Amino acid sequence: MKPAYIQIIGTELAIAWDDQSESYIALEKLRRACPCAYCAGETDVLGNVARGPKISLQPSAFDLRSFDLVGAYAIRPVWGDGHSSGIYSYELLKKLGAPS
Numbered sequence: 839m840k841p842a843y844i845q846i847i848g849t850e851l852a853i854a855w856d857d858q859s860e861s862y863i864a865l866e867k868l869r870r871a872c873p874c875a876y877c878a879g880e881t882d883v884l885g886n887v888a889r890g891p892k893i894s895l896q897p898s899a900f901d902l903r904s905f906d907l908v909g910a911y912a913i914r915p916v917w918g919d920g921h922s923s924g925i926y927s928y929e930l931l932k933k934l935g936a937p938s
């Protein structure tokens with residue numbers, strides 16, 4: 839499964855998958871799910887094990903400036919506060935975009 843296209847629309851990341859499904863992920867949700875070691879710490883990628891205080895984020899942290907494709911399996915967003923170490927696999931994006 840791969841994205842046919844990925845587009846930033848307003849405050850959401852819109853992904854059209856090659857299986858014809860679509861995902862819309864709020865940028866705030868996307869940033870809070872950042873899987874990098876700094877943001878995720880010891881919690882899992884969806885933040886199910888919350889320990890300690892949440893990192894406080896400025897509004898610019900939810901401003902998605904751009905993103906790079908990483909190999910054939912992930913994207914790396916560049917956020918408004920300069921943070922760009924999170925690698926989001928397509929699998930994670932699919933999960934984040936699923937109705938909860």
Ligand SMILES: [Zn+2]
Pocket residue numbers: 872873874875876877878921923924
């Ligand atoms: Zn991060």
